[in-house]
Amino acid sequence: MTVETVQSFFLWLQQSHGINLTIGYDDWDRAQFLDGLWMTVKLSVLSVFFSLIVGITGAWAQGSPFLLLRTVVGMFVTFFRNTPPLVQLYFFFFALGSVLRIQTETGMSVPMISGFTWAVISLSLFAGALNTEIFRSGIEAVPESTVEAAEALGFTRFQSYWYVVLPLALRVSLPSLGTNLVNLVKTTTLAYAIAVPELLYSAAQIWSQQLNVREMMTVLLLTYILLVAILVWIMGRWEKALRIPGYGG
Numbered sequence: 001m002t003v004e005t006v007q008s009f010f011l012w013l014q015q016s017h018g019i020n021l022t023i024g025y026d027d028w029d030r031a032q033f034l035d036g037l038w039m040t041v042k043l044s045v046l047s048v049f050f051s052l053i054v055g056i057t058g059a060w061a062q063g064s065p066f067l068l069l070r071t072v073v074g075m076f077v078t079f080f081r082n083t084p085p086l087v088q089l090y091f092f093f094f095a096l097g098s099v100l101r102i103q104t105e106t107g108m109s110v111p112m113i114s115g116f117t118w119a120v121i122s123l124s125l126f127a128g129a130l131n132t133e134i135f136r137s138g139i140e141a142v143p144e145s146t147v148e149a150a151e152a153l154g155f156t157r158f159q160s161y162w163y164v165v166l167p168l169a170l171r172v173s174l175p176s177l178g179t180n181l182v183n184l185v186k187t188t189t190l191a192y193a194i195a196v197p198e199l200l201y202s203a204a205q206i207w208s209q210q211l212n213v214r215e216m217m218t219v220l221l222l223t224y225i226l227l228v229a230i231l232v233w234i235m236g237r238w239e240k241a242l243r244i245p246g247y248g249g
Contacts, residue, residue: 010025021215021219022215023216026210032202032206036202043119046120047119047120048185050120051181052128054125054128055128058077059136059138081129085123085187086193088125089118090193092121093118097118119191119194123190127181127184131180142164146168150164167242174239175239178232182231185231199224
């Protein structure tokens with residue numbers, strides 16, 4: 001099947017049935033949509049990666065013997081769990097972004113950090129706070145005798161956490177972790193609010209020009225279903241690979 005055949009099919013849909021899927025026959029709209037899809041994929045992957053780092057680090061800090069560190073982490077988790085992610089995104093982009101500016105060679109003041117980077121930071125911290133609690137509950141499910149055995153073998157607190165506690169806690173936490181990461185991928189649509197050209201932004205640009213809201217909203221919905229299905233499949237494979245018979249359900 002050639003490109004011309006595909007384009008002819010979508011043109012036939014538009015002319016015969018009024019189904020105006022311009023991304024099928026218009027090169028500009030298709031490129032715009034694919035750029036938005038790629039931006040969403042990048043935003044999702046980076047946010048998932050950094051949120052896992054935040055969650056693992058935060059869960060470790062919550063078990064720290066230092067009260068100040070535990071208090072700081074507790075305040076971080078409380079703040080990001082109890083405020084809307086859109087408000088957090090606006091705070092980073094408009095409040096902090098208006099302060100963090102640099103002068104160009106021409107004397108213009110420009111943002112030091114791009115909207116895409118702020119979106120990654122905001123979403124990573126938001127999901128990371130939830131991941132912190134997810135990993136903490138997993139750590140609490142690890143038998144104390146296991147930790148004592150690691151300490152008896154001469155492991156330091158960090159070594160016990162990294163080599164013994166965390167791998168076991170991860171197996172317990174994976175179902176809840178998967179739910180949070182799926183929510184994170186869906187939350188990436190909020191980047192639209194600060195003009196990050198992700199999938200929703202690109203689709204909105206297309207339907208505002210072509211007046212094909214019904215078609216683009218359908219494509220948008222199906223695309224997000226596909227993205228989430230891929231993530232769920234990956235998490236399912238990961239859970240099966242880490243499963244220990246008789247442990248964690």
